[in-house]
Amino acid sequence: MRKTLVTGLLLSLTGAVFAQVPSPTNLGRNPYPQVGADRSVTFRVNAPDATALTLSLGKDYPMVKDEKGFWTVTTEPQVEGFHYYSLKVGGLTFNDPSVHSYFGTGRDCSAVEVPEDAEASAFYTPRQGVPQGAVRSVRYYSKACGEYRRMYVYTPAGYEQNPDKRYPVLYLQHGGGEDETGWIYQGFADVILDNLVAEGKAVPMIIVMVSGVARGADGNDAFEAMVTEDVIPLVDKRFRTISDRDHRAVAGLSWGAKQAYDLGLGYRDLFSWIGGFSGIIVIGEFRVRPAGYEDPEKFAAAYDGIFSDPDWFNRNYHLLFIGNGEAEGAHLQGMSNLLKERGINNVFYQSPRTAHEWLTWRRCLKEFAQRLFK
């Protein structure tokens, strides 16, 4: 029933000026979790016979039981945005039955949305009169993985009304512990693109979302083989794409940013637009500094020498976009600067206040999508 999240979001945003509002992620009309004016969140769970209950949202909060058997707790003020959380009992981590679940942390996980104001959230809020694209759920057989899998494919408004028009494609990856549903249910990628296209700020494009968890029969990571040998050919066959590198982008968040960099920089014949949200380009060890970035030889050797000739890179790659959330720290700003020092053009975007969560990535997608295919 995640469909109601959007409604809930609207309701909550409308009500956000008042004291307490239900989280947009609540099932039906459940009043809890409830977000306070100070962005603290109050949780309530009915477990009359439980002897202890813990809420886990960033940190653990012991819950307190009232005489009716309801366990409650109010957290510290939270950063606005989307936060996964869990309940814990006796060493078992599980869902809050009063909210929708979202695939994250490796399972269907509870989440709370701490709303920002209506103006700030307008870009990921559906509006009447805005032509809608469609999100398709497509089952496909992956030879690389030896199994049937599901991908989500967003086609922009007008796709079906213009049977002769072809479109550029963005391959968009979720983060660790998530799956191909994340960019729709947590990220609202379809709403963001519908709104940007309606405002003339983004080019109509197809967005392909696949699960980044991909193992071959041998148990090894088959992600790149799956995308390059199974997914891209299928998408170019089944959808009206412009199937060249100038019209193919790849982006991802966190772990998915690493996968996006590996695809975008590792397969230069396939991609020419790259976006990494809250993730690093790994050179040498899995850190920005000191590692490969300090060593001209390692840097020049990375990704088969992609950075060895900055002029070539800047001529051949239309966009290298690096984004993160302010609360995540300065390491990606540093990475962007290091790349620029070495002559590699890139665009850096920082989402005000937000942490390593979906509001950061909704904003990153908004900034990235407006620069694509232009």
Next chain:
Amino acid sequence: MRKTLVTGLLLSLTGAVFAQVPSPTNLGRNPYPQVGADRSVTFRVNAPDATALTLSLGKDYPMVKDEKGFWTVTTEPQVEGFHYYSLKVGGLTFNDPSVHSYFGTGRDCSAVEVPEDAEASAFYTPRQGVPQGAVRSVRYYSKACGEYRRMYVYTPAGYEQNPDKRYPVLYLQHGGGEDETGWIYQGFADVILDNLVAEGKAVPMIIVMVSGVARGADGNDAFEAMVTEDVIPLVDKRFRTISDRDHRAVAGLSWGAKQAYDLGLGYRDLFSWIGGFSGIIVIGEFRVRPAGYEDPEKFAAAYDGIFSDPDWFNRNYHLLFIGNGEAEGAHLQGMSNLLKERGINNVFYQSPRTAHEWLTWRRCLKEFAQRLFK
């Protein structure tokens, strides 16, 4: 990650001849829940500090903790098919974190699939070489409900390759406590239709799935207004439908069967094909016998007199399909007979062995879909 369910299903069916197989609903490669050769199910959950844990699958089973903190229990043999279940602790009902969740029982709920053999399950198992339709997730604004909602729309293979072809439409409802995702994730409606169409057993059709939980601003049930005033006009506008009653069907399961009968019999200008799976046509009280069925006047008055002229009904309705599971009892067979005694043509189908669950409804859809629009 429900996408992996299909894979799991294949693996399990292949392995079903052996002793213990993981449920196809398990997340990733979790070994538990595990289905035995006798169709008993063994559950295992890690909760080292819990003092008690109960498994609820049809009935409550107390779980037993081993020295490592794993709680386990093996159920009685289960009927093959898809079964919701929950864990209980201290009066709190919640999900098993080791399986996918499915929207049922009013929340994202755990479920186990007790596989049947490969031959029996072939009709809802994806096959390579079978042309695939697509399932779209469409956000829409419902005036009747005053909110944004999400519907699923299945378009058959070839829909996009034949921009001039128009298709009949089946409106298909889920059961109580479920939502518009049920017929895809629990029911495999898309796979069933892909397979039937590929075998030439069903006419290519569009299937529209909406949530049956619909309230207006006044809090009253707005389902029929939503379907007839918001959904059908939107579908006929956005998709290439044949928009007349001869090419529009409605069906549903359980509570959704009641909704399907109310739409199909109550809106005779809109529908001419009706399917009810595990649900009754309510005449008088909410029982088949004695109620209205025993009273000629009540019977003739039902649904604005739809049954008052059997010849008219039989000429104007192409199909009234009634299905259920053998384990549900004989009441729907009785309802089918009562209708026939009164001259109302109908087709009755009974799913061998199965109960009030999704395997019954997958089989009902298979039988129903083959009779549609012919």
